[in-house]
Amino acid sequence: MADIDPKLLEILVCPLTKAPLRYDRDKQELISIEAGLAYPIRDGIPIMLVDEARRLDDAEEARLGAKPAP
Amino acid sequence: MLGSAHPLDLFDRRALRRFRERAARHWGGADFLVADVAERLADRLDDVQRRFPVALDLGCRGGVLARLLNGRGGIETLVQMDPADGFARRAPAPRVVAEAELLPFKPAAFDLILSVLDLHHVNDLPGALVQIRRALKPDGLLLAALFAGETLTGLRRAWMEAELVEQGGAGSRVSPFADPRDLGALLQRAGFAAPVIDSDALEVSYDSAFNLMRDLRAMGEGNALVERARNFTRRATMLRAVEFYDAGADATGRITARFEVVTLTAWAPLETR
Numbered sequence: 001m002a003d004i005d006p007k008l009l010e011i012l013v014c015p016l017t018k019a020p021l022r023y024d025r026d027k028q029e030l031i032s033i034e035a036g037l038a039y040p041i042r043d044g045i046p047i048m049l050v051d052e053a054r055r056l057d058d059a060e061e062a063r064l065g066a067k068p069a070p
Numbered sequence: 071m072l073g074s075a076h077p078l079d080l081f082d083r084r085a086l087r088r089f090r091e092r093a094a095r096h097w098g099g100a101d102f103l104v105a106d107v108a109e110r111l112a113d114r115l116d117d118v119q120r121r122f123p124v125a126l127d128l129g130c131r132g133g134v135l136a137r138l139l140n141g142r143g144g145i146e147t148l149v150q151m152d153p154a155d156g157f158a159r160r161a162p163a164p165r166v167v168a169e170a171e172l173l174p175f176k177p178a179a180f181d182l183i184l185s186v187l188d189l190h191h192v193n194d195l196p197g198a199l200v201q202i203r204r205a206l207k208p209d210g211l212l213l214a215a216l217f218a219g220e221t222l223t224g225l226r227r228a229w230m231e232a233e234l235v236e237q238g239g240a241g242s243r244v245s246p247f248a249d250p251r252d253l254g255a256l257l258q259r260a261g262f263a264a265p266v267i268d269s270d271a272l273e274v275s276y277d278s279a280f281n282l283m284r285d286l287r288a289m290g291e292g293n294a295l296v297e298r299a300r301n302f303t304r305r306a307t308m309l310r311a312v313e314f315y316d317a318g319a320d321a322t323g324r325i326t327a328r329f330e331v332v333t334l335t336a337w338a339p340l341e342t343r
Contacts, residue, residue: 008149008164045159045165
């Protein structure tokens with residue numbers, strides 16, 4: 001599987017909030033905690049489109065520290 | 071709701087992406103205008119006595135400009151960005167799928183941002199220019215070509231006449247383009263220093279408006295407004311528009327499509343505000 005270019009990873013932020021992203025290598029996602037979105041990486045190409053992003057569920061958000069655990 | 075089109079947005083961004091995805095699948099052949107404008111932009115870069123190690127091609131399509139540049143301008147990394155996955159995939163790495171209106175880059179990420187025939191699709195051009203300026207390093211350069219002003223006035227007129235005849239009212243079919251005279255002020259407002267705007271008129275000869283429209287679609291330039299209204303646009307209207315446009319053919323039976331390509335040259339200030 002093609003990995004994301006490290007130089008690209010270094011300069012990417014969330015397009016909505018401009019906040020830093022968390023790289024989930026296993027899921028091949030870039031996670032924006034503030035926006036509650038996970039942007040997919042397909043074949044090493046990050047898809048930084050809001051309507052292609054997956055919404056984080058409450059458990060994920062809690063685990064990532066966005067919200068206190070219920 | 072995620073990614074829904076704002077009611078006042080001129081361009082439906084999803085429709086626009088769909089257009090570009092379709093164009094990407096059949097890329098090649100109709101890219102002469104893109105190649106020509108990319109060539110001119112590359113020549114301009116040669117005139118700048120500077121090195122730009124990290125650059126971005128905003129709206130890269132299949133990587134036309136990247137292949138032309140091939141390290142010119144001292145570029146070591148050229149990030150290829152396009153709203154269409156299909157286009158990004160065809161470009162050389164590193165690649166990212168994103169929209170000019172929602173740039174996914176850190177402040178001061180690039181020495182240079184290039185763009186070939188893309189920024190005329192942006193709904194909020196002032197907002198996009200601010201994001202571009204922020205993504206540039208201090209003293210970084212924006213070099214962008216876009217359609218403006220008098221682009222495709224003939225086609226616009228033909229569509230309007232066809233709609234009046236076929237549908238009893240005229241809507242919008244070919245994107246309205248920015249007035250080149252406004253762009254300098256827009257760049258200044260976005261915080262750029264010393265913006266320079268120049269305009270080139272390009273003329274392409276066709277045997278029929280039908281083929282002009284086919285080329286526009288192949289470039290991914292089909293109008294998002296057209297796409298959205300497709301269910302309501304009868305084929306008869308399109309054929310009538312072709313008829314009206316072709317009626318203006320010259321003695322040799324050919325019609326001329328005029329494009330006004332504006333080039334923006336603007337620097338991010340040394341001291342960012």
